Amino acid sequence: MRILSGIQPSGVLHIGNYFGMMQPAIALQAEGEAFYFIADYHALTSLQDPKALREHSRGVALDCLACGLDPERAALFRQSDVPQVTELAWILSTVTPMGLLERCHSYKDKTARGLPASAGLFTYPVLMAADILIYDSDVVPVGKDQKQHLEVTRDIAVKINETFGEVFKLPEPRIQTSTGVVPGLDGQKMSKSYGNTLDIFGEEKETRKRVMSIVTDSTPVEAAKDPESSVIFQLFSLLAGDAQRQEMRDAFLRGGTGYGEFKKRLFAALWDYFAAMRARRAEILAQPDYIDDVLAQGAQRANQVADAVMCRVREAVGL
Secondary structure, three states, X not given: OEEEEEEOOOOOOEHHHHHHHHHHHHHXXXXXXXXXXXXXXXXXXOOOOHHHHHHHHHHHHHHHHHOOOOOOOEEEEEHHHOOHHHHHHHHHHOOOOHHXXXXXXXXHHHHHOOOOOOHHHHOHHHHHHHHHHOOOOOEEEEEHHHHHHHHHHHHHHHHHHHHXXXXXXXXXXXXXXXXXXXXXXXXXXXXXXXXXOOEOOOOHHHHHHHHHOOOOOOOOOOOOOOOOOOHHHHHHHHHOOHHHXXXXXXXXXXXXXXXXXXXXXXXXXXXXXXXXXXXXXXXXHOOOXXXXXXXXXXXXXXXXXXXXXXXXXHHHHOO
16 A cells, blocks of 8 residues: 655644644554655745745655654655656646636635735646656545545546546545644644744744743633633643543633643643654754655655656557
């Protein structure tokens, strides 16, 4: 079974990225052959600072390795190190109905948030389909809000197969249902776009400050509080074990503890949860060539698969 997942190098990674994508994807490396790519082609739709793009791409690789990605079990590589993916995207685009792209909510969402309405942003799902299909992927882990991306990929693959014969296998989504949407400091979905994030590897002082800035209601200290509607409790639940989670829930319902105290407990849980990963990150940084070697090895493995698939595609379409 081949597993594929990608992450955009759009900036410093936060715990929403970790619990939403990195943790479940890294866990899957034990189930089969895993390919993880850093989506620098995709990032060009919103990040057009070459220095920042290179730095963010390297930073994503560093953080993925620190968080448990094992290069002996999984290939980690930059999307742009497999240029065949853009050739495949063009071939796919020749059979992709405009109506299919017009129905994609990601384009509407991103333009509504102020991103320029570029052709690249509009055809983003076609490149995403190429990312998946070029590695003969069997399983793609996605959140519920990304399920449409897999549906589009399967629709395009079916269209190619109907037109040129059985060229592609149809990938299956692995829907991540355990975590759901990770809330940010203001209660909205945690996102760099909203400036409401907690970085995975942020500095201690700044991380504590951001935790203490979480928006709360005006419930008095002595009063009972609703844990389910609290960002503090929702984040704590991701970081703590069952016993600690139940202890905090009871304290919310009992009353007598203020939100400030709960925030301190959240920070302690957050700092402890990522302690081993911070140590691993420091070890990697002490090895100047390690990241480049891992990316080169991953790109070699990815290109071997992509070359074989593209030979099949070119023959099928007549190139």
